[in-house]
Amino acid sequence: MKKTMSRSIAAFILALAFLAGLGYLCFRFFTENDLWASQTYNLYLSTGGGLTNAGTIYDRNGEVLAESDDGERFYHEDMSIRLGTLHTVGDDSYNISTAVQTRFRSQLVGHSLVFGYGLPDSLTALNKMTVTLDADACGKVYDAFGGKEGACFVYNYKTGEILCMVSTPAFDPQNVPETLPDGSYLNNCVSGTYTPGSVYKIVTAIAALEYIDDIENMTFTCEGEKDFGGNVVTCMDTHGELSLDDAFSYSCNIAFADMATLVGADKMQKVADRLGVTESFDINGVDSAKGHYDVSDADANQLAWSGVGQYTNMTNPAQMAILCGAIANGGDAALPVYMEGAEAAETHSLLDEDIAERMNEIMRYTVSGHYGETMFGGLTVGAKTGTAEVGDDIEPNAWMVGYSTDEDYPLAFAVVVEEGGFGFYSAGPIARIAMIESAEALGFEAE
Numbered sequence: 001m002k003k004t005m006s007r008s009i010a011a012f013i014l015a016l017a018f019l020a021g022l023g024y025l026c027f028r029f030f031t032e033n034d035l036w037a038s039q040t041y042n043l044y045l046s047t048g049g050g051l052t053n054a055g056t057i058y059d060r061n062g063e064v065l066a067e068s069d070d071g072e073r074f075y076h077e078d079m080s081i082r083l084g085t086l087h088t089v090g091d092d093s094y095n096i097s098t099a100v101q102t103r104f105r106s107q108l109v110g111h112s113l114v115f116g117y118g119l120p121d122s123l124t125a126l127n128k129m130t131v132t133l134d135a136d137a138c139g140k141v142y143d144a145f146g147g148k149e150g151a152c153f154v155y156n157y158k159t160g161e162i163l164c165m166v167s168t169p170a171f172d173p174q175n176v177p178e179t180l181p182d183g184s185y186l187n188n189c190v191s192g193t194y195t196p197g198s199v200y201k202i203v204t205a206i207a208a209l210e211y212i213d214d215i216e217n218m219t220f221t222c223e224g225e226k227d228f229g230g231n232v233v234t235c236m237d238t239h240g241e242l243s244l245d246d247a248f249s250y251s252c253n254i255a256f257a258d259m260a261t262l263v264g265a266d267k268m269q270k271v272a273d274r275l276g277v278t279e280s281f282d283i284n285g286v287d288s289a290k291g292h293y294d295v296s297d298a299d300a301n302q303l304a305w306s307g308v309g310q311y312t313n314m315t316n317p318a319q320m321a322i323l324c325g326a327i328a329n330g331g332d333a334a335l336p337v338y339m340e341g342a343e344a345a346e347t348h349s350l351l352d353e354d355i356a357e358r359m360n361e362i363m364r365y366t367v368s369g370h371y372g373e374t375m376f377g378g379l380t381v382g383a384k385t386g387t388a389e390v391g392d393d394i395e396p397n398a399w400m401v402g403y404s405t406d407e408d409y410p411l412a413f414a415v416v417v418e419e420g421g422f423g424f425y426s427a428g429p430i431a432r433i434a435m436i437e438s439a440e441a442l443g444f445e446a447e
């Protein structure tokens with residue numbers, strides 16, 4: 001009797017263990033269904049690419065960016081749009097981490113727990129996906145890069161919708177070349193970081209407004225170069241005596257090296273961290289690349305250069321656009337999203353309203369007094385260019401970042417062109433096209 005009893009207990013424990021294991025498996029299958037279906041080693045999907053019957057991807061205007069027909073995947077008929085939307089739409093592989101066809105493939109191929117992969121036609125509407133991009137804007141911006149590498153990002157800082165997200169180099173997903181250009185899987189808007197050069201003066205100016213008491217009445221003197229800690233910081237010009245507004249719009253290195261020195265390393269670091277330079281943002285579930293600002297071991301000369309956006313500074317294009325959005329929007333900006341209706345955009349508070357308003361004056365003055373109001377087709381734009389030195393014998397990276405304050409076109413942008421040379425001449429024309437095209441998608445008519 002005792003023996004039977006212990007046998008029964010052993011059998012009971014075994015059964016319990018089996019059920020627990022089965023339960024765990026079921027739990028994982030249900031909770032990680034998407035993950036399982038999108039694993040590259042999933043044989044069903046990896047044979048035939050898995051996209052041969054996948055759903056259609058549309059842009060914000062209902063333009064078809066990718067669709068399947070008769071067992072084949074077709075992308076937009078315009079090659080510039082195919083390349084300009086590559087990092088949002090994706091290709092057949094799983095290598096472009098920000099792409100819809102990578103991240104949402106199981107939904108696109110209609111994988112369902114009930115029907116498996118054989119989802120009935122009546123339910124295929126579930127497979128359709130819409131992104132917030134404007135296809136035309138992406139195509140035109142792609143062309144504007146003219147073969148140069150870099151990133152162009154435009155988004156609505158009130159709703160978070162990304163209208164233009166172009167990363168180069170790209171490749172044609174319809175006719176994938178045998179050898180891909182280096183870095184073409186990477187979405188530079190979200191995953192790239194670059195030496196910021198003078199666009200970093202936005203961060204330094206904010207630090208100066210927050211921490212230098214008399215900044216509004218101060219002047220800075222530029223004689224073309226100045227000694228900081230035994231080594232010089234050089235300027236592109238000899239600017240003479242400058243107010244904060246003029247120092248910013250003339251992009252005087254000496255004035256901003258002075259500001260970083262007056263603010264001090266600890267506070268420069270604190271402001272950089274709070275403004276998101278060193279932070280990663282959640283962009284529809286993808287973590288953006290963190291920039292870099294670390295002056296903990298910097299000497300006086302390095303701290304001075306860090307205020308000018310050199311030293312070891314790195315920034316991410318999407319983060320710079322978010323910062324510009326916050327300046328235009330009284331200190332708060334929505335975080336970017338590219339899936340239509342995916343989730344409500346989160347608002348991110350970066351700076352106080354009075355500082356945001358003051359920065360807006362300075363950046364508006366830079367456009368009206370220096371770049372020219374006509375540059376953006378009648379949009380009310382505040383901006384800053386940058387020409388970031390990245391090494392001897394290499395052309396500098398060209399930047400332009402900014403925003404429009406027009407009520408109906410609340411757009412912020414960041415453009416970087418690798419080895420582009422001067423920011424204004426290289427990144428400027430791309431920024432112009434990106435902003436005008438994106439605003440037109442919201443109903444703007446350029447003058």
Ligand SMILES: [Zn+2]
Pocket residue numbers: 222223224235236237238239240251252253254255
């Ligand atoms: Zn100067």
